[in-house]
Amino acid sequence: MSDRGAGQTGGRGESLLFLTDDQLRRGIEAMFFAYRGFTADPDRILAEYTYGRAHHRAIHFINRSPGTTVNNLLDILGVTKQSLNRVLRTLIQDGLVESRVGTRDRRERHLFLTEEGEALERQLSEAQRRRMRAAFREAGPEAVAGFRTVLEQMMDPEMRKHYQTMKDGW
Amino acid sequence: MSDRGAGQTGGRGESLLFLTDDQLRRGIEAMFFAYRGFTADPDRILAEYTYGRAHHRAIHFINRSPGTTVNNLLDILGVTKQSLNRVLRTLIQDGLVESRVGTRDRRERHLFLTEEGEALERQLSEAQRRRMRAAFREAGPEAVAGFRTVLEQMMDPEMRKHYQTMKDGW
DNA sequence: CAGTTTATGTCAGCCTTGTTGACTTTCCAA
DNA sequence: TTGGAAAGTCAACAAGGCTGACATAAACTG
Numbered sequence: 001m002s003d004r005g006a007g008q009t010g011g012r013g014e015s016l017l018f019l020t021d022d023q024l025r026r027g028i029e030a031m032f033f034a035y036r037g038f039t040a041d042p043d044r045i046l047a048e049y050t051y052g053r054a055h056h057r058a059i060h061f062i063n064r065s066p067g068t069t070v071n072n073l074l075d076i077l078g079v080t081k082q083s084l085n086r087v088l089r090t091l092i093q094d095g096l097v098e099s100r101v102g103t104r105d106r107r108e109r110h111l112f113l114t115e116e117g118e119a120l121e122r123q124l125s126e127a128q129r130r131r132m133r134a135a136f137r138e139a140g141p142e143a144v145a146g147f148r149t150v151l152e153q154m155m156d157p158e159m160r161k162h163y164q165t166m167k168d169g170w
Numbered sequence: 171m172s173d174r175g176a177g178q179t180g181g182r183g184e185s186l187l188f189l190t191d192d193q194l195r196r197g198i199e200a201m202f203f204a205y206r207g208f209t210a211d212p213d214r215i216l217a218e219y220t221y222g223r224a225h226h227r228a229i230h231f232i233n234r235s236p237g238t239t240v241n242n243l244l245d246i247l248g249v250t251k252q253s254l255n256r257v258l259r260t261l262i263q264d265g266l267v268e269s270r271v272g273t274r275d276r277r278e279r280h281l282f283l284t285e286e287g288e289a290l291e292r293q294l295s296e297a298q299r300r301r302m303r304a305a306f307r308e309a310g311p312e313a314v315a316g317f318r319t320v321l322e323q324m325m326d327p328e329m330r331k332h333y334q335t336m337k338d339g340w
Numbered sequence: 341c342a343g344t345t346t347a348t349g350t351c352a353g354c355c356t357t358g359t360t361g362a363c364t365t366t367c368c369a370a
Numbered sequence: 371t372t373g374g375a376a377a378g379t380c381a382a383c384a385a386g387g388c389t390g391a392c393a394t395a396a397a398c399t400g
Binding site for chain 1 (some may be wrong): 191195199202204205227230266295297298301302309310312313321
């Protein structure tokens with residue numbers, strides 16, 4: 001596909017030094033430590049409520065795709081419906097999420113954030129974006145492009161479609 | 171530090187388009203979906219035993235720094251000693267990890283993988299490296315450099331030192 | 341030497357969030 | 371009208387976080 005270049009070696013035969021076990025181990029640890037940072041700020045906010053990461057994930061993807069169905073969310077989040085249902089139930093009871101019966105198919109429930117839900121979503125995502133913005137700014141646009149390329153390759157293929165599909169509102 | 175370039179805009183004033191909220195949201199989702207992929211292969215292997223991700227993390231960092239102390243591991247993993255101890259106890263009982271009393275300071279316990287522990291470590295890390303290697307290869311060396319730069323910026327500063335410190339054997 | 345701090349281990353209990361299995365209700369579509 | 375999909379619920383369980391309290395041994399300190 002794209003020109004992958006030969007990096008610092010300059011020749012047409014790539015050095016492949018970036019594929020050594022040691023480099024891979026560094027990549028593995030980078031994922032581990034960075035993911036901790038990635039979740040740290042929202043976790044602190046969630047701890048002030050009775051919510052956890054599972055609630056954050058549901059709120060995030062409902063906000064991204066207002067009107068998404070429960071089945072759709074299940075597919076994205078990769079958990080059982082019992083797990084998701086427990087989370088959705090509390091969010092609905094607490095008035096952060098609204099569940100509307102589908103018009104075309106009245107078995108389906110379409111999920112929306114309420115005003116209050118949107119307020120929490122903003123609080124969480126602003127904290128998370130602040131850190132990512134700082135990281136992106138420090139790293140620069142080319143590093144960000146590489147970051148996204150590698151992460152996309154690391155996903156399971158089925159997840160890649162969720163990552164790319166951004167417009168499934170109702 | 172390094173030249174961050176101006177990307178496609180070519181001018182000396184960076185476009186900053188890579189810092190929009192939408193780009194940041196894509197980065198957030200990339201982290202979410204990629205981390206799922208990142209843990210998927212080891213998780214499948216661990217499920218065949220009675221172990222979980224917590225055991226994998228302990229095994230990984232003991233393998234990286236043979237002879238590391240319990241306190242050292244606690245700092246790296248960021249959990250309570252009770253949580254870590256539960257994991258270490260089973261690994262020691264199962265003969266995957268050996269705990270040796272320190273010579274200089276006999277309060278300390280130094281942790282090592284046994285032959286059997288190393289065998290499981292290899293199985294887990296080979297699975298994880300396989301995916302990372304494929305992602306790195308597809309993305310190319312420049313993307314990998316960017317990937318690591320962004321992730322490093324995303325870490326909490328205290329974690330960055332663990333990421334960089336690679337030589338603390340005993 | 342006495343007292344304090346440090347490193348580790350352990351017990352008990354709690355919470356979140358994942359799982360499986362069984363079952364019901366609703367309701368679209370053949 | 372009936373089969374099956376979508377959704378929801380209940381129960382039980384496990385992993386792996388957490389807090390708090392307490393024990394022991396070793397090292398350090400005045």
